Amino acid sequence: MNWCPAMQHEPSLFARLARRISLVLGIGAALLVSAAWYYAETAADKAYDRLLVGAALQMAESLSVERGALSARLPTSAFELLGLAERDRIFYRVIDTNGKTVTGYDDLQSPAPSDGARDAVSISEGIYKGEAVRIARATRVLADPSVTGHVYVIVAQTNEARSALTRELTLRATILVVVMSFLAFAGAMLAIRYALQPVERLGAAVRRRDPHDLTPVSVGVPRELDPFVSSINHFMGRLNERVDLLQRFIADAAHQIRTPLTALSAQIDLLGHDKLDKTGRQHFERVQQRTGELARLTNQLLSHAMVIHRADSIQLEPISLVDVARRAYRAAIPITVDPDIVISFEAPDDRPFVLGDAVSLREAIVNVIDNALRHGTDQRLEVRVRSDALDAYVEVEDDGPGIPPEGWEKATQRFATSKSHEGSSGLGFAIAQEVVNAHGGTLGFRARDEKSFTVILTLPLYKGPAK
Structure with missing residues (x-):
């Protein structure tokens, strides 16, 4: 975050009070x-x-x-x-x-x-x-x-x-005045530090807040700080309204665009390309491909808006990661998938539980599986759920070439493509990373060999009583 120079060099309230109190004590000591x-x-x-x-x-x-x-x-x-x-x-x-x-x-x-x-x-x-x-x-x-x-x-x-x-009498009195002034200054500094603790607590509470958390600040402060807290809450309320309007606009735009895109895709499929020449078929296939990419990107925008909204408003609760991953697996695998691709789902008998939002986690896993089907899978796709003493994992492994290690960081950026020879890009990994980060986890990659690549979603294991 960039701060203006005036804020960088502005002295603290404690320093101001210390200087003024020392000046008053110095004048008082001189008079005494x-x-x-x-x-x-x-x-x-x-x-x-x-x-x-x-x-x-x-x-x-x-x-x-x-x-x-x-x-x-x-x-x-x-x-x-x-x-x-x-x-x-x-x-x-x-x-x-x-x-x-x-x-x-x-x-x-x-x-x-x-x-x-x-x-x-x-x-x-x-x-x-x-x-x-x-x-x-x-x-x-x-x-x-x-x-x-x-x-x-x-x-x-x-x-x-x-x-x-x-x-002699003046010297003794001066020593007494200096000692008492020093004690008074030290006591005043302790009192000021104690009196300014509510300001520090307020600052710490604001610093610790999640960037997406725009709810009002609820910190006990003295009456003198009430206008400051009210101003912060008023500003955050206005900012929250703006963010809600922006998210609503994205969701509405994605929804309104998705309907005509679905109809357009259907019309393109009805046209067929049997009667077209070679050049016409190439253009037809390109239009069909771009229409599919646009529909997928629109769905991802809608999913991204939904994930952001739920991260701010939904209370996390214990959920079975196996159940969430199985629902994501069923939603992500299309009926028209290539029958030559071997797709499997593995899960342990003891279902690991995590503290999270089932809808957001399902969207994250769906995006990872969909990305593997579109850009990675050649003949095999495996979805696994496992756990250890601390964490639970969802692994999506395919037999494609995967992403080279130097491109792993870029792959999680928004609208970044994982393959340099393809023009498509999206929000799949970005959505997944935002979801796992909101749940205190991480999104990682593992390349076993040239014929295997794995995307790993790591989440903290919930050890409390399951619902």
């Missing part, structure tokens, strides 16, 4: 990773800001007034608290009520507090010595008679530790 980075950064800032504010408050509480001057004895615990971030460097500055540096780095600055927030602890970003730092400022109010006013403690810390914590 971005959110994880944001929350990791916030969590790291909160954790280290608490350490920074705690150290600044401890330093502010350690300030005292001695001998009328501000004294700064910074506790070691504050530095130990900041020392938990081993990678970072610490900068500090203590400013008295006059705005002078008591201790620490003179150039460490912090935004001035607003008037309403002098006693608050504030956190801000900044740059010190070319590095990004986090700055905490703690304010303490002194009410000593000699020193009165606000003093400030400014503590700055670099961001290496909190950046490392942000990266």
